[in-house]
Amino acid sequence: MMQQQVAQYINKEKLFSQEEKVLVALSGGADSVALLRILLSLGYTCEAAHCNFRLRGEESNRDETFVRNLCQSLAVKLHITHFNTQAYAVEKHISIEMAARELRYNWFSEVREQSNCSVIAVAHHQDDSVETMLLNLIRGTGINGLLGIRPKNGNIVRPLLCVNRSEIITYLKQIEQAYVTDSTNLQDEYTRNKIRLNLIPLMQGINPSIKESLARTSNYLNEVAKIYAKGIDEGKKRVLTEEGILINSLLNEASPQTLLYEILTPLGFNSAQVEDVFQSLSGQAGKLFISNEWRVIKDRELLLIESTANQDKATPPTLTFEEKEYTPDFVIPHERGIACFDADKLKRPLSIRKWRQGDTFVPFGMEGKKLVSNYLTDRKLSIAVKEQQWVLCSDEKIAWLIGERTDNRFRIDDATKRIIIVTFN
Structure with a gap:
């Protein structure tokens, strides 16, 4: 029965x-x-x-x-x-x-x-x-x-x-x-x-x-799937890092596109998107692929995998400001988290924001303007790191790519009387 x-x-x-x-x-x-x-x-x-x-x-x-x-x-x-x-x-x-x-x-x-x-x-x-x-x-x-x-x-x-x-x-x-x-x-x-x-x-x-x-085929495939799942898990261990997928390691796998499919489909990417991501591996860095809750960015050596949940909730860095008289014996620090400016060249209030496409500044020690995007590319920073770059602005001008480089227009020179020391923690 x-x-x-x-x-x-x-x-x-x-x-x-x-x-x-x-x-x-x-x-x-x-x-x-x-x-x-x-x-x-x-x-x-x-x-x-x-x-x-x-x-x-x-x-x-x-x-x-x-x-x-x-x-x-x-x-x-x-x-x-x-x-x-x-x-x-x-x-x-x-x-x-x-x-x-x-x-x-x-x-x-x-x-x-x-x-x-x-x-x-x-x-x-x-x-x-x-x-x-x-x-x-x-x-x-x-x-x-x-x-x-x-x-x-x-x-x-x-x-x-x-x-x-x-x-x-x-x-x-x-x-x-x-x-x-x-x-x-x-x-x-x-x-x-x-x-x-x-x-x-x-x-x-x-x-x-x-x-x-x-139904019989499905039952048979269930047994095959156990072997398949074990192979996929082993492959994931070889190609995944905390940031994403090692491109060269992925391409050295026996079936790289299949492994990529099994990594990305649980994140909401469909088979057509996975195909596009795989085709991008031989192309230039910068391509972006988005599902409902995740995004994949083709970088130089990595496929970066990031949650989109907190993309718009990034908190600006905390800066401390100290203003004091400038004396000839003052030694300008060369630490990435500290920037020094001529206080009289800055317009208050200062503001902090993410850099935008089209932004320019004059890198310290140079005379001509440079696109921020080009500067970050020359620094060989990953796309994810570039996106998290904040800038300190004086009026509409960028005074500091925070943690990277100051703008030459606000440098300390022989005419400087007062300085502002900005520290990024």
Whole structure:
């Protein structure tokens, strides 16, 4: 019987134990209803959680009523919430599908903690895993995307991955258990539905057992992925530093582009972006690639990897100012963190800002102006260091590239009477 098959799968994958309480994500559809009934029949203690996304009008309310009645008849504690899914999607600039996913999983986590449940059981089954495998293949993916849906991800468990939808429907008929049908599952508006309703039937015309074949392939690739993951981890150790990726080390790897893909995709870069980054390795420094939360900068010897979260929150350096009379015996310090100026040549108040493209100054000891960008390039500073360069300004003129070089126009000379000593800590 299917209950025994699921019980064996739960034990084999070590999803949860008999002593643990399970929170079941209960939509009212056949899959989730079967999941709840099977877990209860196996003696597990369950609570249920239902989300009303307010997307299907009366049908959404129908689902909620069905779930309430089902849990009441089974003496199962039920948690229910309502979401304004469309408003959330607009606010976050994401699709309705993604909005519903974020909302439900965030709420499930809250309910799991409040109800003292160990895991959240969702009703993905073998057919869902095959659809995910094909969806990832169509979009473009690495080996992990071909593994389908995994049985456990943190506190999320999927006990029904060992059975298919046909087996689930047969089981519900045998125990005479009703369920509801989401009408959107019968429409091919969404990509996953197109795969379910159009692509898989077409493939079954070629191979009637295509779903079983893909499921076996996924299981085989799961074993291959363990070897692959070990090789990737070893490669990362050889090429990664605290700042980013050593370009020459990466290029010496057996499959540099694959290793680059596995480093960057967890940071939100897609396969096309990874291709662009890889192509930039033989080009000049300076190219910038951005994901939602990270950026990669092609420097001379490194691919710099930086979080974009604090890019606009950089704190200006703390400077201390000391003004005093100038005497001939004063020795100008040659430390990078100290700058000395003729106090009468400076216009107050002084200001601190990041340097900008087009900024110029007259480097100490020179007469002509020089672009700050050219000066920093000549110093062979990395792009990341260049971006963090602050300047001390007198009116609109740069008096000091802080920590680098002062401007010759504000130097101490024989006519100087008072000086300002600026210290950067």
